[in-house]
Amino acid sequence: MTDKLTLAVNHALNDARMARARMAMLAPTMGLDAKRSTAWCEYGFKEDITYDDLYALYRRGGIAHGAVKKIISACWQTNPEIIEGDEQDETRKETAWERKAKTVFTNRFWRALAEADLRRLVGRYSGILLHIRDNKDWNLPATIGKGLEKITVAWAGSLQVKEWDTGINSRTYGQPKMWQYLESLPNGSSRRVDVHPDRVFILGDYSADAIGFLEPAYNAFVSLEKVEGGSGESFLKNAARQLNINFDREIEFSNIASMYGVTVEELQGKFNEAAAEVNKGNDVLLTTQGASVTPLVTSVADPGPTYDVNLQTAAAALDIPTKVLVGMQTGERASTEDQRYMNKRCQSRRGDLSFDIEDLCDKLVGLGILDPVSQKTVIWDDLNASTDAEKLASAKLMADINSASIATGEQPFSGKEIRVAAGYEGESQSLGEDDDEETEGEEDPTSDPAGKP
Structure with a gap:
């Protein structure tokens, strides 16, 4: 008997191994784990993204x-x-x-x-x-x-x-x-x-092997959804206060059923109605006799660490800093550097968009909507251009350097350079010079052309 049971178990295990091998042959690209070819299927990741x-x-x-x-x-x-x-x-x-x-x-x-x-x-x-x-x-x-x-x-x-x-x-x-x-x-x-x-x-790109912007991060988004939905479901179930009623061995369910005027098979529905009333109201009394009621509560794990791991994976796939992606502000310097990187990334992408715009412009030229031209250029402004406050701060720093260099008798920066750094035109004129330019060559309105008063 033991030998037959052993043979049956070995035969079942062999059939399972053969089934896994056939599945691996049919889907050899199911995941990146060479040891477990069906890992993605178990994780819930799709092989083909539509x-x-x-x-x-x-x-x-x-x-x-x-x-x-x-x-x-x-x-x-x-x-x-x-x-x-x-x-x-x-x-x-x-x-x-x-x-x-x-x-x-x-x-x-x-x-x-x-x-x-x-x-x-x-x-x-x-x-x-x-x-x-x-x-x-x-x-x-x-x-x-x-x-x-x-x-x-x-x-x-x-x-x-x-x-x-x-x-x-x-x-x-x-x-x-x-x-x-x-x-x-x-x-x-x-x-x-x-x-x-x-x-x-x-x-x-509409070719069959094109890779979308969201596609490399798709698996991480699936995991994020599991963490969000799973943790939310755990909190919901704890808040719903599912009740466990433990009756004594001496309890006769037929007597309880007769009290409610139902059969024993319909008694479960009455218990569910009582639990619903308890969860619905704030001050509701649940009376029992020969039974103890305890809520079914499970300890909810902190989803933060698992969520952060998948969030970082998604951010790496999208080439967007995590703090920029979710709006976290953990430090002025860190957030500023991340924003500068994001601006450089988008400024670089603008270069790719320029080629698309030029191709569209060429198509409009071919359709006769625009006239042909020997050369055209798509220009954008600079996303990392200094703000007015940053320009004034640079000008102030240049002025401070000039003040510190008085002892050496040198002036590293001229007034024109400081004005340009502050975002203004390099040339400046005093009020007296402006007045001279405005009054020079002008006639006295109280005199006539002949010079008579």
Whole structure:
């Protein structure tokens, strides 16, 4: 008997090992643990992340939503400017091409482009639909030379490739030949519309192996949700005061059931009603006879350490300092340095956005909406520019250095340099000089041109 039982146990263990091996062969990339190929499945991590997963994370995940918003609000704190040439000269006049470009790149246009950038961070890519004044259907090529009426921003989930260009000798080989847009109508319904590539501009990467902004941090966000939901559920269950009633062995449940006018099988419902009344009211009496009542309370672990570990993982994946991501202020110097790093990170990302804006500008030039130009440049302001208070502090420090250098007979900084450091023009004039310039060459209003009083 023992030998048969041993053989049965060994056979069951062998079947379990074979099942795990087959699962590992079917899903060899399930996680990074080479010893436990199904670790991600046990942790609750998905192997393949879809657009719906990323959109749900952005819509319902507080940390993920805040991360996207912080990147967009910093990068698009001010609108860029497109100029003709390779550098900006503040003394030069605005060119005719720049004046025409401003009629297209309005503030409303930049806000729509910022929204497209936000949706690109969420869903790997986003689309910009160009409404061209040619009175043609969306599935037809655009007419060259017509104006741009407006633009519409589309999520990646509502704009997908319908047909690819498979012609080997085609100039657009491997590119979308037709897009399909899921349009939401005002009455709540939707319809699918074919859109020609001339009328679509894509921000981001729509290839199959593209990696989204939120995707590297997705596992950490799953763990954060478990910590938040698990700790909240633990507090809720303790606050709900689930009751445990321990009856003596001599208690006859049939007698208790007869007191309530129910059967023994229905007695549990009466107990639940009594517990609900106890939890509902502040001053409620629970009378028992031959029974002891104790609340089912568990000790809730501090979720802070576990939450911080996953939060730091998410912050590292998003390249956003933790204190900036969640708004913690643990020290003026630390928070200032983190903010400066965040500004540098977003300033660097503005360089990537400049390429996207130049590509969009080239598409508008190809459609005849803008005139061609030999060279154009996208310029932004500096996110790490000194504030007025910082400029005055620098000027004061320069003045203090000059005062300390009096003994040596040297003046390291001139007055012009100090004024420039303070944020003012370098040249200054005294009141007497201004008065002289204003009165020089002026005539006495009490005299006539002939000099008579």
